[in-house]
Amino acid sequence: MAHYSASQIKTFSLCARKWHLDKWSSVPTPPAGAGAELGRAVHADIESFLLQKTSSLNDIAEPGREFLTWLRDRPSLLVEHNINSDGVVGVIDAYSDGVVVDHKTSSDPEKWGLTSTQLESDLQMTIYAAWAFRKEPDRQEITLVHAYYGTKRQSFKLVKAKVSRERIERQYQSALAFVKKNMAHLSTSEINSFEIAGDASACGAYGGCGYLNICNPNQGAQTMPTLEELIAKRKTPTAEVVAPEAPSRETPPAPDAPESPPLEMALDMQLAVDQILTQRPSTTRMATQIAKTAMKARRWTKNRSQELVAASGGRFRFDDLGSVIYADSPVPAAPPAPAKTSSTSAGGLTLYINCVPVKGATGSTFGDYLVDAIKAYPINPQLADYGKGIADIVAAVEPPQSGVVLVDTLNPYWARASQRWIAAAGLVIRGL
């Protein structure tokens, strides 16, 4: 039986081909970076401190001494505990009496650490909490803790969140459904990894994919979606509105239906709706603000907001300009109104950032330009000085002088390219 961990599911969401290469191919796994090695060393030190009650801690773990001392005195403490249920596996750093702790090393915990709200819906912590609730059937609430240890300069930060049994069960079932629907049928070494669609926009994430020297992201049974396909995806029928209280269920895909959305999109949609609805905003303005904040925090793009509208049971709808607003009285979800601005470019470059032209226009994605630049790059980017390959590729991506380009800001290259592209554009249209 195949087993899945939170990191596998996240890798799959990033690039399904990378996940398959990691788990199911005979291609050697690229070595972990120095950061992963450092993390392992810090975890080993903390484990000795907690289990063998040693007194020393290395420089990185030392700022957490007070917290770790509190932790090791807690009842029935489990450390580095392996879990395995429903085919989902993981190692819980520490668990005791309703508290799940995960130790994280980070170059800058203030900058990269999760917020408490993000922690509530974190996939890894959801899996751990689901295990804890099964272990203790009478418990109704669990505290999730991320303990961050700064690696660039000594620092320590705790982020906590309380989560209910009901919420965790819902998130956990969403994750299981995603695995069953998207990953299970690919979990075999009989499939050639390169027949699975690669995602060029993921090649530069987290310091660069270790398979870039053997992988052409634009080659395989499926290639990057065209603008028309992206637009078609956004036109996926959303007529059936599921009431927030209704049990989740899977709808069989319609013939020729587009691929189901990536995990983070599916999970985030449900979680953001839950979050918005459970906060019971008292005014329209407050509700709209919560919706926008939730989407921003989860880096939603325009098409995700269509799913929010569909899943919110009529609590949210699109206004005349296509923005999501809160409906005082639930109304059936309606499709977005046509954009006010022209969707074609009459000379000059038009950038659609996190949105697509509702009708008419054709064009390319920023990813298309990236793929060309990656292919034209004179050497393997992995062989360039650390980070330099990416910088050079971004520099090589010339904005076109005219036409329509669709940009998804989740693309890890976009942050570096955005200034130049926006300056080159005659018209910039932004989604949420």
Ligand code: SF4
């Ligand atoms: S190089 Fe890019 S497309 Fe290929 S596996 Fe890595 S992330 Fe996916």
